Amino acid sequence: MKRLSLFNVVSLTLGFTFLYLPIVLLVIYSFNAGRSVAVWGGWSTKWYGSVFESQQLLDAAWITLEVGVLSASVATILGTMAAIALARHGRFHGRTLFSAMVYAPLVMPEVITGLSLLLLFVALNMDRGFWTIVLSHITFTMCFVAVVVQSRLSSFDRSIEEAALDLGCTPFMTFFRITLPIILPAVISAWMLAFTLSLDDLVIASFTTGPGATTLPMKIYSDVRLGVKPEINAICSLMVAVVTIAVVIASVLTKHQEVERERAERLAANAP
Amino acid sequence: MSAKALGPVRRKFAPWNDSSAVPLIQIRDVSKAFGSFTAVNSVSLDIYEREFFALLGPSGCGKTTLMRMLAGFETPSAGSISIAGEDLAGIPPHKRPVNMMFQSYALFPHMSVEKNIAFGLEMDRLPKGEIAARVEEMLKLVKLEEFAKRKPHQLSGGQRQRVALARSIAKRPKVLLLDEPLGALDKKLREETQFELLDLQMALGMTFVIVTHDQDEAMTMADRIAVMNHGQFVQISPPAELYEQPVSKYVADFIGDINLLEGRVTKNERGHIVLGSEVTGGRIEASGETVAGLGDKAWFAVRPEKVSIDLQPPNDPTVNTASGTVWDIGYVGDISVYHVKLDNGGTMRASIANTRRVVERPISWEDKVFLTWAPDSGIVLTK
Amino acid sequence: MANPFQAQNRRWMVTAIPYLWMVVFFLVPFFIVLKISFSNSEIAQPPYSPVFDFLIDGWDETLDKLASLTTDNYLRLIQDSIYSSSYLSSLWIAGSSTAMMLFIAYPIAYGMARAPKSWRPTLVMMVILPFWTSFLIRVYAWIAILSEEGLLNSALTWLGVIDEPIQILSTNTAVYIGILYSYLPFMVLPLYSNLEKMDDSLIEAAKDLGCTQIGAFWRVTFPLSLPGVIAGCFLVFIPAVGEFVIPDLLGGSDTIMIGKTMWEEFFNNRDWPAASGVAIALLIILMIPIMIFQTNEARQQEAGR
Numbered sequence: 001m002k003r004l005s006l007f008n009v010v011s012l013t014l015g016f017t018f019l020y021l022p023i024v025l026l027v028i029y030s031f032n033a034g035r036s037v038a039v040w041g042g043w044s045t046k047w048y049g050s051v052f053e054s055q056q057l058l059d060a061a062w063i064t065l066e067v068g069v070l071s072a073s074v075a076t077i078l079g080t081m082a083a084i085a086l087a088r089h090g091r092f093h094g095r096t097l098f099s100a101m102v103y104a105p106l107v108m109p110e111v112i113t114g115l116s117l118l119l120l121f122v123a124l125n126m127d128r129g130f131w132t133i134v135l136s137h138i139t140f141t142m143c144f145v146a147v148v149v150q151s152r153l154s155s156f157d158r159s160i161e162e163a164a165l166d167l168g169c170t171p172f173m174t175f176f177r178i179t180l181p182i183i184l185p186a187v188i189s190a191w192m193l194a195f196t197l198s199l200d201d202l203v204i205a206s207f208t209t210g211p212g213a214t215t216l217p218m219k220i221y222s223d224v225r226l227g228v229k230p231e232i233n234a235i236c237s238l239m240v241a242v243v244t245i246a247v248v249i250a251s252v253l254t255k256h257q258e259v260e261r262e263r264a265e266r267l268a269a270n271a272p
Numbered sequence: 273m274s275a276k277a278l279g280p281v282r283r284k285f286a287p288w289n290d291s292s293a294v295p296l297i298q299i300r301d302v303s304k305a306f307g308s309f310t311a312v313n314s315v316s317l318d319i320y321e322r323e324f325f326a327l328l329g330p331s332g333c334g335k336t337t338l339m340r341m342l343a344g345f346e347t348p349s350a351g352s353i354s355i356a357g358e359d360l361a362g363i364p365p366h367k368r369p370v371n372m373m374f375q376s377y378a379l380f381p382h383m384s385v386e387k388n389i390a391f392g393l394e395m396d397r398l399p400k401g402e403i404a405a406r407v408e409e410m411l412k413l414v415k416l417e418e419f420a421k422r423k424p425h426q427l428s429g430g431q432r433q434r435v436a437l438a439r440s441i442a443k444r445p446k447v448l449l450l451d452e453p454l455g456a457l458d459k460k461l462r463e464e465t466q467f468e469l470l471d472l473q474m475a476l477g478m479t480f481v482i483v484t485h486d487q488d489e490a491m492t493m494a495d496r497i498a499v500m501n502h503g504q505f506v507q508i509s510p511p512a513e514l515y516e517q518p519v520s521k522y523v524a525d526f527i528g529d530i531n532l533l534e535g536r537v538t539k540n541e542r543g544h545i546v547l548g549s550e551v552t553g554g555r556i557e558a559s560g561e562t563v564a565g566l567g568d569k570a571w572f573a574v575r576p577e578k579v580s581i582d583l584q585p586p587n588d589p590t591v592n593t594a595s596g597t598v599w600d601i602g603y604v605g606d607i608s609v610y611h612v613k614l615d616n617g618g619t620m621r622a623s624i625a626n627t628r629r630v631v632e633r634p635i636s637w638e639d640k641v642f643l644t645w646a647p648d649s650g651i652v653l654t655k
Numbered sequence: 656m657a658n659p660f661q662a663q664n665r666r667w668m669v670t671a672i673p674y675l676w677m678v679v680f681f682l683v684p685f686f687i688v689l690k691i692s693f694s695n696s697e698i699a700q701p702p703y704s705p706v707f708d709f710l711i712d713g714w715d716e717t718l719d720k721l722a723s724l725t726t727d728n729y730l731r732l733i734q735d736s737i738y739s740s741s742y743l744s745s746l747w748i749a750g751s752s753t754a755m756m757l758f759i760a761y762p763i764a765y766g767m768a769r770a771p772k773s774w775r776p777t778l779v780m781m782v783i784l785p786f787w788t789s790f791l792i793r794v795y796a797w798i799a800i801l802s803e804e805g806l807l808n809s810a811l812t813w814l815g816v817i818d819e820p821i822q823i824l825s826t827n828t829a830v831y832i833g834i835l836y837s838y839l840p841f842m843v844l845p846l847y848s849n850l851e852k853m854d855d856s857l858i859e860a861a862k863d864l865g866c867t868q869i870g871a872f873w874r875v876t877f878p879l880s881l882p883g884v885i886a887g888c889f890l891v892f893i894p895a896v897g898e899f900v901i902p903d904l905l906g907g908s909d910t911i912m913i914g915k916t917m918w919e920e921f922f923n924n925r926d927w928p929a930a931s932g933v934a935i936a937l938l939i940i941l942m943i944p945i946m947i948f949q950t951n952e953a954r955q956q957e958a959g960r
Contacts, residue, residue, distance in 0.1 A: 011762030109897020167392030
């Protein structure tokens with residue numbers, strides 16, 4: 001058994017304090033009755049009330065959710081296909097270009113992705129707005145999906161798929177009956193990743209949007225530029241809460257499964 | 273382990289000697305290249321119905337590639353494979369009349385034991401009742417009735433192996449391919465399972481093709497063994513023949529333990545061969561045939577258990593003999609192996625069965641000893 | 656019996672659909688940016704010329720238009736010092752914050768890898784969790800801390816360290832803090848996944864052969880973790896060079912980074928050809944680190960097999 005040294009404990013404590021303190025302060029000050037960000041004026045939930053009264057914020061939140069669900073779902077399908085092509089189809093013509101196109105957007109500065117997509121939409125004479133944001137988000141999030149799913153596929157025992165073929169299952173059905181159920185957790189987490197990336201995006205959406213489609217990050221950004229406002233604290237805290245709850249539930253569920261699994265494996269190891 | 277009923281007695285079975293027998297699997301000049309690497313190099317082979325056939329060789333010798341070509345996971349670069357007269361070229365794995373048991377078992381982790389076994393039957397769209405009955409029968413066959421609802425990760429290694437077996441025979445394929453089926457089991461379980469597999473093959477009347485790198489496994493189970501090396505067959509023979517009449521030094525050395533004594537042919541007539549050998553400091557008498565001509569280099573191959581070891585020189589001066597000093601003694605339990613450093617250079621091994629529970633060995637380290645062997649105890653090899 | 660060509664078709668489509676998508680939405684836009692970077696800025700819709708329309712123009716006019724393409728935008732990139740200093744300061748800020756990040760992240764990743772096995776998934780989740788919350792929110796949180804009447808200044812005044820508020824927000828210091836904070840998980844996670852896989856017996860063997868604890872770290876652990884270090888550094892460096900939100904919100908008017916310059920060319924000056932030129936130049940600068948990163952990843956994947 002390894003033991004944590006004092007050095008390890010101190011670096012972990014400092015590291016996690018650095019990571020969490022700003023967010024914790026943000027959440028605490030969202031309950032500040034005063035308008036100031038530094039002076040505590042007593043507890044209040046009034047800023048949350050004003051969030052729900054602001055039609056602009058609610059509209060922006062709704063558009064963001066729609067864009068997120070739609071683009072994450074399409075990106076998950078396309079990204080999974082790309083992952084299968086890369087992990088399973090061996091060498092094919094143009095594979096190098098394909099894998100470069102799949103990996104490059106991971107590190108591509110958002111300003112470049114945003115600008116290039118906008119110029120494409122202009123060249124195609126498309127009306128910019130909701131749908132152009134969705135298309136852009138599909139494009140950059142599908143790469144993350146492909147990476148997550150591909151890494152699951154490459155750790156996957158291929159003989160399981162071969163066994164299904166061997167037992168008379170067609171390649172097409174093998175994907176749906178064998179491969180997909182096994183990689184489903186990775187596909188779901190890829191969807192969640194795509195969804196949060198889409199919720200998070202300011203730069204690409206700013207480039208590719210048109211009149212009438214303002215996402216929540218765009219709304220927050222334009223408000224923040226005018227200075228810190230308690231309503232922004234409140235809406236940010238709400239977003240943090242939603243994400244935290246979702247992630248904690250997801251990890252508790254998988255943890256529970258793992259514990260069950262481990263117990264079963266230990267039982268099996270003792271069986272004759 | 274309680275005494276269990278023995279399976280049916282293995283019959284005398286040798287269709288490969290019968291020129292009128294029609295082989296079930298015909299492999300004709302099959303090659304497989306991966307890029308510049310030739311995994312399988314123009315091999316031909318006939319396997320007969322109900323045969324238990326083993327492909328034996330070190331890792332990378334091409335045995336797994338050959339099996340995967342039978343299953344349809346690899347396409348031969350050249351040559352043809354047919355089963356029951358049907359050419360398999362272009363037939364995808366899911367339409368072939370063979371099933372495979374995978375080395376990793378490849379159980380579907382998200383399905384219960386019974387779902388795993390039923391999978392192939394569902395693919396054949398058998399009626400539900402028939403599937404249930406067949407699954408029941410298979411579970412009984414591999415003694416896993418109580419584990420039907422379990423998931424693979426809730427089973428022990430031996431149980432998983434039996435599920436994989438049940439799943440691959442559930443469709444009653446003409447040919448069952450087994451890729452290192454016992455590789456993941458520990459030694460004791462492996463030996464038990466070898467006999468279970470044999471009984472099962474007899475009872476089902478299926479043709480088994482097994483890939484293994486374990487010579488004991490192949491020797492115990494197979495009717496015939498093909499020893500592979502560098503993508504080619506070195507020898508295809510029944511186990512006893514492989515052991516007693518290896519065709520080359522490679523096979524002799526690969527199967528069991530052997531002494532190879534180098535010499536030159538000085539006489540070769542009518543089943544009587546004499547080698548002049550520096551190793552023994554004289555001549556080696558051998559019986560049998562060889563293609564070697566006079567003066568050619570040859571090896572006399574003799575198994576350690578056929579070499580006698582004694583402290584006294586042999587009375588008969590004409591008998592094959594070599595003298596030396598005991599260098600090391602390996603006690604393996606049932607036998608003891610004596611490593612002898614020969615006076616003329618080189619080493620030889622002789623093994624003696626430990627028939628008595630003696631503590632004191634009559635022959636000890638650094639003793640001067642004489643090794644003797646009969647002319648018909650070994651074989652003359654030329655390559 | 657199913658048609659074998661059908662199965663082939665399906666297999667082919669699995670590759671073709673995402674391939675086509677990436678060609679249309681990634682590769683083609685890239686060439687459009689390239690083309691527009693050679694165009695002239697116009698006060699029109701769209702705000703550049705020439706606009707190609709082969710179907711209307713036919714051959715002759717298209718050729719004329721091709722002749723009117725210009726390299727002016729690139730000349731400006733070289734001549735106007737705002738661009739060159741943007742590039743240099745972006746590279747400097749990204750590079751130095753990557754180096755600082757390595758110092759902060761390595762001890763954290765090392766501590767996580769040495770933590771008891773049962774804690775590790777939780778620790779990993781704790782590193783990832785802030786990453787799931789919005790980037791914008793995390794940057795925004797620092798405004799409240801760093802501003803003149805913000806929490807940090809209040810705390811320091813209260814402690815008596817300073818007499819009057821110091822300016823941190825709207826300086827490069829704030830940009831560094833922002834980058835360190837936002838990109839920390841990108842450095843910690845590759846380092847952790849590398850260190851976690853490392854065989855403990857290697858360290859034990861080094862110590863057994865007479866190495867000290869610190870010696871074993873520098874001679875065994877650190878060299879073996881280099882692929883993780885490389886991956887982490889590039890995952891931070893490459894996006895940080897093109898960062899826009901952090902310099903815009905936390906930096907001051909004298910903080911110039913190329914992402915911000917491009918944004919301003921585009922949204923404030925509506926100079927699309929100039930913005931395209933800036934983007935192409937940035938891409939060329941980043942090409943080398945991106946290629947190093949991909950080679951490193953590919954090698955890791957090969958080794959993992």
